[in-house]
Amino acid sequence: MMMTAEEGKSQVEKKEGVGEAKIKIPKWIILIGVIAILGVLAYFLYLYLTPSVTGGAVLGRVEGAIITYLYHPNCPPEYCNVSQLRSWSEEFGVNFHSYFAEWMQGHVALLYSNDKVWIVDFSSKKNFADTICKAIGSENACRFVEENLNKTSVVNVDLFVMSYCPFGIAMENAIYPVKNLLKDKLRVRPYFILYPSCSSNDGCETREVNGINVTLWAMHGNQELYENKRQACIYKYLGENVWWEYVYCFNQNKNADTCLQRLGINVNVINACIENEGFFFLQKDQEACASYNAWGSPTVFVNGDLYTGERTPEGFKNFVCRYFIERPSECAQRLSSTSSAPSGQC
Template sequence: MAEEKKKVDAPCCSGDSNMLYLWAVGGLVLGLIVGYFIFPGMVPATNTGATGTGGNTTATTVFTLDQAKVSQIGGFLANYYFVSTGEETAATFTRYVDKGAYVELYYTVAGQEMPIMVSKDYKYFYAGAYELAPTIAQMEAARQAAANETAAQAQGIPQSSNPQVQMFVMSYCPYGNQAEGGLVPVIQLLADSATFEPVYIIYPSGNECADNNGTRYCSLHGNAELWQDVREKIIFSMYGEKKWADYVAKANTDCTLSNIDTCWVTAADAVGGINTTAVVAEFEASKFTILASEMAKTNQNSVSGSPTIKINGVTFNGGRTAQAYKDAICGAYTTAPEECGQNVSSTATAASGSCG
């Protein structure tokens, strides 16, 4: 069922674990800068070397300036600065000093020049033997965690072990459809550790409505949209949010409001794994119960416009890109799953309007 979730325990990337990264890697950075002067035995013995801004040297072991590696290490320093201060800065390579057994790379960070000591094959940081690639990866993960938490905090979104995401939409609001396009890859990424629910915005009055025992149920774009709202909610309830996401992406692309009464079946068949006969049976048996529930949720949350996204009960007012949604939701975990370290993308346009 859609509401059944497995809690995911991950070793990183927010809250206390983010601080562990900061302490561990921050200690490393400090060691890289001052370790040579305090503990010279931790760094390979030096020869009188060459200096320069590019090219080869003629020291004991030939050093080749690898611009890609230099840029990667600069990114590491910039990420550390961001995790430490929450501020963006550039780490600009300025020069190097060949020390014979290793090399000092100098960067200007926040207006100050600092050396980073690395092995000539770019495999290790000094002091000590810290492997460069995994250390850089750790810092990238720490930066992503900090960015996620910042995105959530900026919106005042509280944290929880299982973030609750409600998507208030209308099945044929163009802005809502674009927001769904941004959410689809995030749902596919995080559905095992967060709870996603589409809620269809239903009004008690409108130009074209369905009546049940004196109660009117209306969707902004008429009854064709109203009944598609019900079908989409049934698909969500029967098959879960991942299948729902696949289905709405297909229906939004292939169907229109004028043909959705029949096209919905074509879209479901194209996605696969949806028993349209069972959907029709549930529609006939429960459509007004579903509409009453959706209207109650609309009213309880004081929602009138599509799309409205709520994360842990707080309306998200950020961008409508997949990455923006992912960052905000990942920042709402007390302990973020490892999937939060992944980037997401979509073809959705970041629209700013709404229906309603």
């Protein structure tokens, strides 16, 4: 029987007769400690960053654009590459400052301009430039992004979702009109997110595959595990277009039987696939999740680039249309700018 680290520790202490000493700390001491930490942080922001951070905006205006990079003093240079970030900042016309922060567990870069603040994606130079381009419209940064896009005649989208995740459903609802607009110029491949260990029995399935136990766990329980299999089978045997029509129908009413009947899908064929092949289709999807490090629903890649824009048809269309070698005329058509759900992930 497996047990958690805490349960194991408890068992050892019982066997060895180790007693547990509990020290009750008065609430007022904890409160003073929290206030002290916030005070130190506020002083740091006042002294070094000028404005005070308030989420997506800052109190006070920052002239020009400044990137502040905070990292732990012991962070390895190959991981916290200050000189590289400084070089990129200079290239894209942004001031750069770096500071040691012993309280940091990792590192973070913040871009300040006027009364706004953005978290900078510095996982690659293109992502770094893309953040600056979107935030402040730097000509050099925007040009670099445009010159380094992987442009194709057919744009490929890798869509990582959970069939019962409201955020994933909102993303599918945003992509669906774009697919209908661009048709075969846009190719979408769905992947269903299944975790390799179970947090509960609900939604958990383990099978032996080539002598190795493979576990799939669906966050939203058995209904999601089964629905993931069904959608994987529809995509495999009936293709992307039928899958889209089914998904759009299912997302509206969660009634699979109604959607299958409405689309004239052979239920017996799909059920046989679910029983005999569904697990193995999802195993391949799980491997893709690990390869892309895509464990949150939704996670979307467009020609290999992570999509972080608005979850609206218009926002997604504009992003996709950047990746065409020759921009289709359909890209000029305006779609809805309304999102069906706030940003977030399951």
